[in-house]
Amino acid sequence: MLYFTRWKAMAIVLTALVVCLFAFPNFISEKTVQSWPKWAQRHVVLGLDLQGGSHILLAVDTAAVRKEKLESLRDDVRRVLRDARVGYTGLVVRGNSVEVRVREANQVETALAKLRELSQPLGGFLGTTGQRSLDVGNDGNLIRLTVTDPAIVERVRQAVEQSIQIIERRINELGTVEPLIQRQGTDRILVQVPGLQDPTRLKELLGKTAKLDFRMVDVNVTAEQALQGRLPPEDEVLYGTGNESKVPYVVEKRILVSGGDLTDAQPGFDPRTSEPIVSFRFNTSGARKFAEITQQNVGKPFAIILDNQVISAPVIREPILGGSGQISGHFTVQSANDLAILLRAGALPAPLTIIEERTVGPGLGQDSISKGKTSSYVGAAMVIVFMLATYGLFGLFANIAVAINVAMIFGVLSLLNATLTLPGIAGIVLTVGIAVDSNVLIYERIREEVRAGRTPINAIDAGFTRALATILDSNITTFIAAAVLFYIGTGPVRGFAVTLGIGIITTVFTAFTLTRLIVATWVRWRRPQRVPI
Amino acid sequence: MRLLRIVPDNTTFDFMRFRRISFPMSALMSILAITLYFTHGLNFGIDFKGGTLVEVQTKAGPADLAKMRSSLNALGLGDVQLQEFGAPDDVLIRVAEQPGGDAAQQAAVAKIRGALGEEVSYRRVEVVGPRVSGELLSYGIIGLMLAILCILVYLWFRFEWQFALGAMIANVHDLVLTMGFMSLSGVDFDLTSIAALLTILGYSLNDTVVIYDRIREMLRRYKRMPMPDLLNASVNQTLSRSVITHVTVSLALLALLLFGGQAIHSFTATMMFGVVLVGTYTSVFIASPILIYLGVGTGRDSLTASARDEKERP
Helix, strand or coil, X not given: CCCCCHHHXXXXXXXXXXXXXXXXXXXXXXXXXXXXXXXXXXXXXXXXXXXXXEEEEEEECHHHHHHHHHHHHHHHHHHHHHHCCXXXXXXXXXXXXXXXXXXXXXXXXXXXXXXXXXXXXXXXXXXXXXXXXXXXXXXXXXXXXXXXHXXXXXXXXXXXXXXXXXXXXXXXXXXXXXXXXEEECCCEEEEEEECCCCCHHHHHHHHCCCCEEEEEECCCCCHXXXXXXXXXXXXXXXXXXXXXXXXXXXXXXXXXXXXXXXXXXXXXXXXXXXXXXXXXXXXHXXXXXXXXXXXXXXXXXXXXXXXCEEEECCECCCCCCCCEEEECCCCCHHHHHHHXXXXXXCCCCCCEEEXXXXXXXXXXXXXXXXXXXXXXXXXXXXXXXXXXXXXXXXXXXXXXXXXXXXXXXXXXHHHCCCEECHHHHHHHHHHHHHHHHHHHHHHHHHHXXXXXCCCHHHHHHHHHHHXXXXXXXXXXXXXXXXXXXXXXXXXXXXXXHHHHHHHHHHHHHHHHHHHHHHHHHHHHHHCCCCCCC | CCCCCCCCCCCCCCCCCXXXXXXXXXXXXXXXXXXXXXXXXXXXXXXXXXXXXXXXXXXXXXXXXXXXXXXXXXXXCCCEEEEECCCCCEEEXXXXXXXXXXXXXXXXXXXXXXXXXXXXXXXXXXXXXXXHHHHHHHHHHHHHHHHHHHHHHHHHHXXXXXXXXXHHHHHHHHHHHHHHHHHHHCCXXXXXXXXXXXXXXXHHHHHHHHXXXXXXXXXXXXXXXXXXXXXXXXXXXXXXXXXXXXXXXXXXXXXXXXXXXXXXXXXXXXXXXXXXXXXXXXXXXXXXXXHHHHCCCCCCHHHHHHHHHHHHCX
């Protein structure tokens, strides 16, 4: 156990040295590190709890996705039956289905055949799963089209993917460093933005669907009449934004031009009133539609609607032919800027809800770092003194081994570009405990072997052999706990599991190699007559 | 230089005899802990209960808790708790989960920000909606169970099934007592607590495994030694290691407890209780003696005799 071949000893020292060296960039200023080659730049990333920032978990509104899917199916059914010249009544959305009653019994088969074409194969390679997007069935004249669950899941998946792209565009406009945006589970998106003072603006940007519509205001009915129940079926009542959230508008349901036709949006100022505005430009088809509408409706008001709220309802003074326009609606400089960002990034396919938020201010992060440092130093100092007092020279060996161990933990963390959190620091402090324990196990075993009457070298050799088996057993059990923590844990708990797990691996490595090598070198050098522990 | 010897060489404490005290004591403590858990309950944090937690620091001098409380209570957010957090200008605000789903929680945060205005800086804002809190709790419980199961299987492979069972009984005992401590001290039970419980589990097992390793070695070496004597010898031989290791772990934890700040205070306090107080006691006084009852090393003449002794003296 105490004999090392020269190349083996060198391999051990080299491994430890290389791993320790990877920790080096953490102690150098970021500027210097950036001039190094890419592979040497790897370093520990501070978690949001240490550097401050926002962690926001968003969920796609699956109910809204379902509703939208059913409504578009209803429109499809209407179109299909009309094209096939099938007379029908009572086309409605009921639960997960669209129902329609065919007037003439002899047309039911035709209708069924046509409607079945709406159902598409789902998933797999070329639809190999055998699942379809719709179940079409009938009960006499009543035809029922049910949206299958896999179809909804597929739609939600698409919605998440689209949302991620749109969120990325929105957040990039904020100019923050290294935001993290990733899918979680089937219907969730995790957004982590470091170093943000106030997440309110971020949340506003994430929480808005940003669905922009241009529709006509119905001037034949006043809002009062509409609210009293005389609302024409092709109209609906929407309210204003901000201070005007109680002001009702009667607008047509028909969308003339939508936000999807925008190519650009920029914040600016109205040259006459110097009020903040958002100016926009349509793409070709949007510009054509907009020109047509404004030509036909000079003198009438139209409504600019964002997420079912009327931003403004200006009167068309003259036809707008250039394909660009502006929105003014009691904006502040910031809200005009945000609206421009939202319009440029596009509308979310479905509303997103914030289901979890954790924000740490930069002050708390700084405090946590300094407290983590203090407690680590104090803990390390106490352990070092205690080990020296208990084992003397061997205590010194143990301290060297533990110090290298900690350096190696940082090395591995850097290599993995891992995130260091406050619980992660706690994990490192606890690893120090485990690392010391491995030394204690070895030394206590050596003490025992000495008492049993072995010669010093024999005792040391036997001590290592017997203790290492125990070290392996005890560390594997702790490692299992760390692994489970890693798999089930989120955020801070994961950080703890990572450092604990890495710490256990480096501890076993140092116990089996470095500590043994240090003691072996000392034995060869001093040829001790008695073991000084 | 004279070296420190906390535990003298060749100790011969009769740990196995002590089981007549330690077993009833542990049973009583466990029952007490379970009763506490059901009557007093755990103080679930927002991770598992949902709700909002805001840590603020007043910009001008110590916080006026009464004033803040009255302005927050006026918002109609239901149960609002305020607590000084580590320093007089640092206040922790907890708001119970709002009815009305995830969006309602965000509305509550906006209201709190509005009420406190610019007089404070926000150090931490955590909002956990009803959907997430339920999942976090079930993940936590599943994780704990899974960890115990994995460790059990490992021990079963590495030792005999009696050892695995003994370790598991010791484990559950540790967890039950620690949760009793959490109930009594009223620390927040959240994700970090699950991490603490798992670490306690790991540490306590680590300790138990070290003693079990020794027991296994003794079983191979001394085929005729009576079981209680063998267990006693094993525990005594590893006693010095147990004590020294626990002193070092306590030192590390003490540093975290004293200088680690409020954010990990409940974590370290729980660890201190679980690792230092319960873990060591369990491996020595519960995990080892229980092997007698589980019939480790059956087939030894002396053991059958001692087992008969046990039956005659209840």
